[in-house]
Amino acid sequence: MYDVFMHYVYVLKSSKRNIIYVGCSQNLRKRFEEHNKGLVRSTKMNIPWKLVYYEAYPSKTLAFKREHALKYHAKSMIMLKKRIGLGEG
Secondary structure, X not given: OOOOOOEEEEEEEEOOOOXXXXXXXOOHHHHHHHHHOOOOOOOHHHOOEEEEEEEEEOOHXXXXXXXXXXXXXXXXXXXXXXXXXXXXX
16 A cells, blocks of 8 residues: 655754754654744754755655765765755855
């Protein structure tokens, strides 16, 4: 059986500091709200966040693979930053 829900990989940019955060969620809208309400331990110190980019995937596995690539393979993140206008590093 197929999962009818999409899974999202997203990039947030802090309005407070010049940092970005990469995450993955099945409910992007709810997760984004959680980040900005301070409910996510790893991002609450840099509120408010702006959603600057997201990608949709038909499976959780594919979304997690992409999230992992962005977090742990510098070349993937550099290429994405260039593509969305966040610079090189």
